[in-house]
Amino acid sequence: MTEGCRLYLITPPRLDPAAFRETLAAALDAGDVACLQLRLKDAAQDDVKRAVEALMPVCHARDVAFILNDDAILAHRLGCDGAHLGQSDGDHAGARMLLDGKILGITCHASRHLAMTAGEQGADYVAFGAFFPTDTKETAHSAGTDLLEWWSEMMEIPCVAIGGITAANCAPLVRAGADFLAVVGAVWNHPDGAAAGVRAMNAAIAAA
Ligand SMILES: Cc1ncc(COP(=O)(O)OP(=O)(O)O)c(N)n1
Numbered sequence: 375m376t377e378g379c380r381l382y383l384i385t386p387p388r389l390d391p392a393a394f395r396e397t398l399a400a401a402l403d404a405g406d407v408a409c410l411q412l413r414l415k416d417a418a419q420d421d422v423k424r425a426v427e428a429l430m431p432v433c434h435a436r437d438v439a440f441i442l443n444d445d446a447i448l449a450h451r452l453g454c455d456g457a458h459l460g461q462s463d464g465d466h467a468g469a470r471m472l473l474d475g476k477i478l479g480i481t482c483h484a485s486r487h488l489a490m491t492a493g494e495q496g497a498d499y500v501a502f503g504a505f506f507p508t509d510t511k512e513t514a515h516s517a518g519t520d521l522l523e524w525w526s527e528m529m530e531i532p533c534v535a536i537g538g539i540t541a542a543n544c545a546p547l548v549r550a551g552a553d554f555l556a557v558v559g560a561v562w563n564h565p566d567g568a569a570a571g572v573r574a575m576n577a578a579i580a581a582a
Pocket residue numbers: 382411413415443444458459460461462463479481501502511534536556
């Protein structure tokens with residue numbers, strides 16, 4: 375059993391905020407979730423704002439951090455707990471200054487160099503992936519457990535593993551030192567519903 379790994383939930387790429395509130399509440403009530411990342415690819419800023427206003431209170435009522443994908447300025451403006459930025463999502467150093475005291479996560483693909491740079495720039499976590507094939511996003515990078523082992527032995531900054539992670543395949547990532555497992559499909563596409571997905575992920579993490 376490996377201590378300390380937690381579930382990092384990412385929203386489906388498209389959602390209706392009013393309807394999704396209930397689904398989200400049921401998922402968060404099903405077990406431990408460290409944070410929710412709102413990831414609405416290609417949504418207009420007004421739609422993202424409406425989704426933040428609908429969903430952030432659901433998270434905060436349950437002590438779950440609310441992180442916005444892609445846009446540090448909007449995350450700051452809307453009072454989110456932080457932002458997740460990829461390598462093409464703007465100026466990481468500027469985001470670090472803007473999000474003073476908030477969470478900044480940075481995608482580092484499968485690169486030690488990107489991860490060390492992100493750490494130097496003050497990232498609160500680095501994200502590695504993709505670990506497995508995924509239908510959620512087209513991925514150009516493939517990460518392995520050796521990267522998680524190296525990072526967690528060398529660095530204090532937490533690391534997130536992402537990409538095709540399920541209850542059935544996550545154990546090696548937990549054992550390799552991932553601090554968080556970020557998932558979309560394993561929860562929202564679970565055949566028995568999102569609450570069952572959260573329960574299955576937490577059971578698999580605990581058993582790893
Ligand atoms: C926790 C986490 N890790 C990686 C990503 C991917 O970010 P990015 O490379 O910017 O790709 P998009 O998510 O923007 O398509 C993430 N969102 N969250």
